[in-house]
Amino acid sequence: MDVVNMEMEHYHLVGIGAGPANLSLAALLHNNEKAPNLFIDQKQQFSWHDEQMLDGATLQVSIFKDLASLSDPTNRFTFLSYLHDQGRIYHFLNAQFAQVPRREFRNYLAWAAEKNENVIFGEKVLHINFNDAFIIKTNKRTITANNIAIGVGTQPWVPEFAKPHLGKENFHICEYLQKSSNLAGKRVAVVGGGQSGAEVFLDLLSRPFHERPSQICWISRRRNFSPIDDSTFTNDTFIPDYSNYFNQLPPSVRNKTIKENILTSDGISEHTLRAIYQKIYYSRFVDNDGRAIGLYPNRSVLDITPSKDIAGEWKLTLIHNDFPEQPEALEIDAVVWATGFSPASKDFLAPLKERLRSEGGEYVVDDDFAVQWDGPANRNIFMQNGVRGQRGLPDVNLSLNAWRAQRIVGRLLDKAQPKEQLSSFITWKGLKPDDVTESTVSSLIGFDTLKVMSNGR
Numbered sequence: 309m310d311v312v313n314m315e316m317e318h319y320h321l322v323g324i325g326a327g328p329a330n331l332s333l334a335a336l337l338h339n340n341e342k343a344p345n346l347f348i349d350q351k352q353q354f355s356w357h358d359e360q361m362l363d364g365a366t367l368q369v370s371i372f373k374d375l376a377s378l379s380d381p382t383n384r385f386t387f388l389s390y391l392h393d394q395g396r397i398y399h400f401l402n403a404q405f406a407q408v409p410r411r412e413f414r415n416y417l418a419w420a421a422e423k424n425e426n427v428i429f430g431e432k433v434l435h436i437n438f439n440d441a442f443i444i445k446t447n448k449r450t451i452t453a454n455n456i457a458i459g460v461g462t463q464p465w466v467p468e469f470a471k472p473h474l475g476k477e478n479f480h481i482c483e484y485l486q487k488s489s490n491l492a493g494k495r496v497a498v499v500g501g502g503q504s505g506a507e508v509f510l511d512l513l514s515r516p517f518h519e520r521p522s523q524i525c526w527i528s529r530r531r532n533f534s535p536i537d538d539s540t541f542t543n544d545t546f547i548p549d550y551s552n553y554f555n556q557l558p559p560s561v562r563n564k565t566i567k568e569n570i571l572t573s574d575g576i577s578e579h580t581l582r583a584i585y586q587k588i589y590y591s592r593f594v595d596n597d598g599r600a601i602g603l604y605p606n607r608s609v610l611d612i613t614p615s616k617d618i619a620g621e622w623k624l625t626l627i628h629n630d631f632p633e634q635p636e637a638l639e640i641d642a643v644v645w646a647t648g649f650s651p652a653s654k655d656f657l658a659p660l661k662e663r664l665r666s667e668g669g670e671y672v673v674d675d676d677f678a679v680q681w682d683g684p685a686n687r688n689i690f691m692q693n694g695v696r697g698q699r700g701l702p703d704v705n706l707s708l709n710a711w712r713a714q715r716i717v718g719r720l721l722d723k724a725q726p727k728e729q730l731s732s733f734i735t736w737k738g739l740k741p742d743d744v745t746e747s748t749v750s751s752l753i754g755f756d757t758l759k760v761m762s763n764g765r
């Protein structure tokens with residue numbers, strides 16, 4: 309059993325991981341003397357999907373969804389504060405970006421990590437035990453904490469059959485910038501119909517003449533290359549009010565809702581789709597440059613095998629979802645797997661695992677994102693970006709970072725949660741006969757004259 313040694317450094321909170329989720333918590337706790345805190349990341353230095361920082365890639369959410377603005381607009385780690393600190397606040401305004409460049413947001417996150425002395429890199433958390441306090445063993449030392457916040461994010465995912473063949477010209481998108489420089493003249497397949505796949509396909513289409521692949525195919529399991537739904541009422545499902553509603557639905561309804569709404573988070577930005585379409589138009593009708601461009605939606609990749617006869621050639625076997633009886637084959641020289649990410653390992657929790665409540669592959673959290681466990685009520689394990697099944701699609705993107713972090717701070721400091729922002733225009737809950745009265749409706753949406761009948765009439 310690990311024991312607490314009085315000489316070990318002790319914190320009120322230790323965060324494992326320093327991606328946007330835990331950086332948001334670090335921002336809200338900065339300079340708070342009641343909650344000494346430390347955030348530890350295994351990377352040598354801050355990065356945020358750096359291998360996918362392609363020219364033209366933009367943030368897919370509003371810039372107000374930064375580390376702090378939505379819960380503490382006066383915080384010194386907001387995006388506005390970054391711009392001001394860098395002396396470029398007028399230039400940013402005058403640049404009139406329709407969407408913020410992803411690289412600029414990455415630089416902002418790096419700035420926030422660097423300016424916060426409680427965030428450190430180059431240290432990996434190996435295991436965590438508990439003996440009145442959490443005992444956190446890293447590859448460098450052992451420290452203790454009253455509470456921990458897990459924000460370890462995701463890791464690259466490729467299908468099992470692809471794993472043995474990964475290498476120089478057959479790689480996951482998380483290695484794109486370092487491995488994509490020698491694709492000139494090659495037949496390249498991009499597998500994956502989300503935003504990342506779209507950006508790579510566009511990048512390959514946009515390369516100057518001497519760097520171009522001779523053939524570019526884009527394969528997606530979805531029926532078409534589908535846009536992200538970024539419309540107003542859809543975005544009302546990315547606010548706290550909806551997250552709370554979603555949380556109290558039965559698990560089967562939550563799962564169904566996630567599947568039905570996947571394009572609200574995993575679809576492709578319209579401007580990227582338009583740019584791709586226009587590139588293909590140019591290639592085929594204006595420049596007539598003879599490149600082979602293949603668009604193959606509605607297919608699943610079943611296998612990849614090296615060619616027996618030609619070194620460096622691969623056979624990609626596909627199945628068309630509407631004609632599954634006839635597998636299709638593509639001969640190619642390189643594959644980029646834009647097949648997404650899965651939750652990162654939390655093996656460091658193994659010593660505590662039996663004490664934590666889990667369901668459907670997730671640790672079960674309460675309203676403040678603390679895992680339900682058999683330990684003391686004033687010792688919490690907060691879970692960031694790890695409960696999509698309980699909190700819905702926003703849990704794994706940037707939308708609710710600042711709000712979730714604020715809830716965690718409230719719990720950590722044992723103070724009442726601040727007043728929530730107004731609820732959605734939409735009534736998510738089922739109405740009971742007495743729920744709707746003239747006064748409740750007018751206070752919700754501010755229409756003094758609205759008359760509503762009870763009993764649904």
Ligand SMILES: Cc1cc2nc3c(=O)[nH]c(=O)nc-3n(C[C@H](O)[C@H](O)[C@H](O)COP(=O)(O)OP(=O)(O)OC[C@H]3O[C@@H](n4cnc5c(N)ncnc54)[C@H](O)[C@@H]3O)c2cc1C
Binds near residue numbers: 324434652693
């Ligand atoms: C290319 C790309 C673009 C995206 N763009 C958007 C966007 O525009 N809008 C949006 O809302 N979402 C976007 N996302 C989703 C994205 O996953 C999240 O925005 C965000 O990165 C999740 O933050 P996180 O802190 O939970 O995890 P991560 O960013 O994955 O950070 C987790 C950190 O934990 C560290 N870690 C893991 N294990 C340990 C350990 N044992 N010890 C110490 N450290 C550890 C890792 O090194 C890592 O730095 C994008 C994703 C990708 C891939």
